[in-house]
Amino acid sequence: MRAVSFQQVCKTYPGARGALRALDGVSFDIEPGEFFGLLGPNGAGKTTLISILAGLTRASSGRVEVQGHDVVADYATARKALGIVPQELVFDPFFSVREALRIQSGYFGVRRNDDWIDELLASLGLADKADANMRQLSGGMKRRVLVAQALVHRPPVIVLDEPTAGVDVELRQTLWQFIARLNRQGHTVLLTTHYLEEAEALCGRIAMLKQGRVVALDRTSALLAGTASTMLGFKTDQPLPPAIAQHARVTGRIVQVKAHDAAEVESLLAQLRAAGVHVEDLEIGRADLEDVFLEIMQGAPAVAPARVAA
Amino acid sequence: MTGMGLEGTGTLLYKEVLRFWKVSFQTVAAPVLTAMLYLLIFGHVLEGRVQVYDGIGYTSFLIPGLVMMSVLQNAFANSSSSLIQSKITGNLVFLLVAPLSPQAWFVAYVGASMLRGLVVGAGVLLVTLWFAPLHAAEPAWIAVFALAGAALMGALGLIAGLWAEKFDQIAAFQNFIVMPMTFLSGVFYSVNSLPPFWLEASHLNPFFYIVDGFRRGFFGASDVSPWTSLAVVAASLVAVCGMALQLLRSGYKIRH
Numbered sequence: 001m002r003a004v005s006f007q008q009v010c011k012t013y014p015g016a017r018g019a020l021r022a023l024d025g026v027s028f029d030i031e032p033g034e035f036f037g038l039l040g041p042n043g044a045g046k047t048t049l050i051s052i053l054a055g056l057t058r059a060s061s062g063r064v065e066v067q068g069h070d071v072v073a074d075y076a077t078a079r080k081a082l083g084i085v086p087q088e089l090v091f092d093p094f095f096s097v098r099e100a101l102r103i104q105s106g107y108f109g110v111r112r113n114d115d116w117i118d119e120l121l122a123s124l125g126l127a128d129k130a131d132a133n134m135r136q137l138s139g140g141m142k143r144r145v146l147v148a149q150a151l152v153h154r155p156p157v158i159v160l161d162e163p164t165a166g167v168d169v170e171l172r173q174t175l176w177q178f179i180a181r182l183n184r185q186g187h188t189v190l191l192t193t194h195y196l197e198e199a200e201a202l203c204g205r206i207a208m209l210k211q212g213r214v215v216a217l218d219r220t221s222a223l224l225a226g227t228a229s230t231m232l233g234f235k236t237d238q239p240l241p242p243a244i245a246q247h248a249r250v251t252g253r254i255v256q257v258k259a260h261d262a263a264e265v266e267s268l269l270a271q272l273r274a275a276g277v278h279v280e281d282l283e284i285g286r287a288d289l290e291d292v293f294l295e296i297m298q299g300a301p302a303v304a305p306a307r308v309a310a
Numbered sequence: 311m312t313g314m315g316l317e318g319t320g321t322l323l324y325k326e327v328l329r330f331w332k333v334s335f336q337t338v339a340a341p342v343l344t345a346m347l348y349l350l351i352f353g354h355v356l357e358g359r360v361q362v363y364d365g366i367g368y369t370s371f372l373i374p375g376l377v378m379m380s381v382l383q384n385a386f387a388n389s390s391s392s393l394i395q396s397k398i399t400g401n402l403v404f405l406l407v408a409p410l411s412p413q414a415w416f417v418a419y420v421g422a423s424m425l426r427g428l429v430v431g432a433g434v435l436l437v438t439l440w441f442a443p444l445h446a447a448e449p450a451w452i453a454v455f456a457l458a459g460a461a462l463m464g465a466l467g468l469i470a471g472l473w474a475e476k477f478d479q480i481a482a483f484q485n486f487i488v489m490p491m492t493f494l495s496g497v498f499y500s501v502n503s504l505p506p507f508w509l510e511a512s513h514l515n516p517f518f519y520i521v522d523g524f525r526r527g528f529f530g531a532s533d534v535s536p537w538t539s540l541a542v543v544a545a546s547l548v549a550v551c552g553m554a555l556q557l558l559r560s561g562y563k564i565r566h
Contacts, residue, residue, distance in 0.1 A: 054407050057566050076315075076409035084407045090400035094329050106321025107408035149404065 003188035009062035037203030083155035108153035326422030375497035385427030385463035393471025412558035423464025452527030
C-alpha cells in the first residue's frame with residue numbers, strides 16, 4: 001500500500017481578478033519508507049499540496065490518500081498516520097513544552113505518552129526546556145517543539161514543510177540526524193525545502209512542481225544523471241566570450257558553465273584563453289541538484305501530468 | 311464515537327479549561343468583581359425605591375439577573391476569544407491536523423465555555439449573598455436555565471469565533487449584540503415596568519426568557535411562565551447549536 005497517493009489533485013482559489021489555479025492535476029505516489037523531496041520555486045503549489053494532504057485545505061478536485069485512507073472521507077485514520085511540521089513558527093503561549101506535547105498527544109488519542117515525549121525532548125535537544133513556557137523559547141527552540149509535536153503520536157508518515165528555513169546550522173544537523181534515523185526505522189518522509197543540497201543529500205526521489213504541475217519526477221540519482229554531468233566553475237572580472245556567456249550561470253564574479261565531457265571542458269578553456277579571459281579558482285565538478293533544478297525550471301514546459309504519473 | 315474520539319474530545323476540553331484557568335484572575339475574578347460593583351451601585355441607588363415582587367427587596371431581585379448576565383457574557387467570551395486567538399496566532403493548526411471530529415470540537419469548546427460561565431456565575435452568587443438574603447424556591451429551574459444559558463452562549467461564541475477574522479470583529483459582536491441583549495433582558499428591572507412597545511420588544515429577546523426563567527428558580531415568581539421560557543430557550547439552543555455544528559462540519563473559515 002502506498003504511504004501517500006496524490007491523484008489528479010487540482011486546487012483553484014477564487015480571486016478578484018479571476019480564479020487562481022494553484023494546483024493543476026498533480027499525481028504521484030510515495031512508497032512506504034521513502035525519503036521523498038518536493039521541490040519548486042515560491043508559489044509553485046508545494047504548501048497547497050501539503051495543506052490538502054494535512055486536511056488544512058480542501059482540493060477542488062482529485063483525491064489524496066494516506067496509507068490508502070482518503071484524507072476527506074476517512075480523515076481521522078489518515079491524520080493519525082500523518083505527522084505534519086508546519087512552515088509557520090506557531091505556538092500556544094498558554095502552555096509549557098511538556099504540556100503542549102501531552103495535549104497534542106491526547107488529540108491523537110495517545111495518553112500516558114511520557115516515555116516517548118522524554119525521548120523526543122532528548123533527541124531534539126529540548127530536555128532542559130521541558131517545563132519552560134513556549135513564549136520563553138527562541139525561534140530555533142520553537143521550531144524543535146513543532147517537530148516534536150508532529151512526531152508525538154509516532155506517525156508512520158512524516159511531512160516537513162521547509163523545516164530548516166531560517167534555522168541555524170546546529171539545529172539543521174540535529175534535525176536531519178533525527179529524521180534520517182526515523183527514516184531508517186521505516187518512517188516515510190515527505191520534505192519540501194529551498195535548500196537543494198539538503199534534498200540532494202537526503203531524498204531518494206524527488207518531484208519538482210512548477211505553476212501547479214509536476215515537471216519532473218524521478219530518483220535523485222537519475223535526475224542528476226539526466227543532465228549535463230560536469231560543471232566548469234571559475235572566477236573572473238572580465239567579460240566572457242558571447243558563445244560561453246549564453247550558456248553560463250554568472251553570480252557576481254563566479255561563473256559556472258555546463259560541459260558534457262572532458263573534450264567540452266578543453267574546448268571551453270581554449271575559448272577563454274583565446275578571448276584573453278583571466279581565470280581564477282578553476283574547478284571542475286559534477287552538476288548538482290541546483291543545476292538540474294534551474295535547467296528544469298527555466299527549460300521545458302510543464303510535462304503532461306499523465307506521463308509523469310506513469 | 312470511538313474510544314479514541316473520546317480521548318481526543320477529553321483532551322481538547324481539558325486544554326480549553328486549562329487555558330482560561332491559567333489566567334483565572336482575568337477570566338473569573340475580574341467578572342465577579344464587575345458584577346459586585348453593579349450590585350453595590352444599583353442596589354444602593356434603587357433599594358427601597360423599586361419593588362418588583364411582593365416581599366422581595368431590589369438587591370435580592372437584582373442578584374439572579376447579575377448572576378445570569380455573568381454566566382452568559384463569560385460563556386460567550388470563552389469560546390469566541392479562544393478561537394480567534396488560535397486563528398490569529400496560527401496555533402489552530404495543531405487542532406486542524408488532529409483526528410478530531412466536528413462533534414469533538416463542539417463538545418470541547420462549548421463544554422469549557424459552560425464551565426467558565428458557571429464558575430463565574432457561582433462566584434458572583436457567592437459574593438453577592440453577603441448583601442441580601444436569597445433562597446432557592448424552585449431549584450430545578452435554576453439548574454436548567456443556568457445550563458441552557460451557558461450552552462447557548464458557548465455555542466454562539468463558537469460561531470462568532472469561527473466567523474471573525476480579527477479581534478475587533480469579536481469585540482463588535484460582543485459590544486453591539488451580546489451586551490445590549492443581556493442589558494435589555496430584564497437583568498436590572500422587570501420588563502412589565504416598561505412601556506408597551508419595549509415590553510413587546512423584550513419578548514423578542516431570547517435572553518429575557520433565560521433571565522426570567524432563572525429568576526423563577528429563586529423567587530417562584532416570574533414575568534412569563536417558566537415553561538414558555540424553557541420552550542424559547544430550547545428552540546434557540548437547538549438553532550444555535552445546529553448552526554455551530556454545521557459550520558464546524560463545513561470547515562467554515564478554518565479549512566479553506
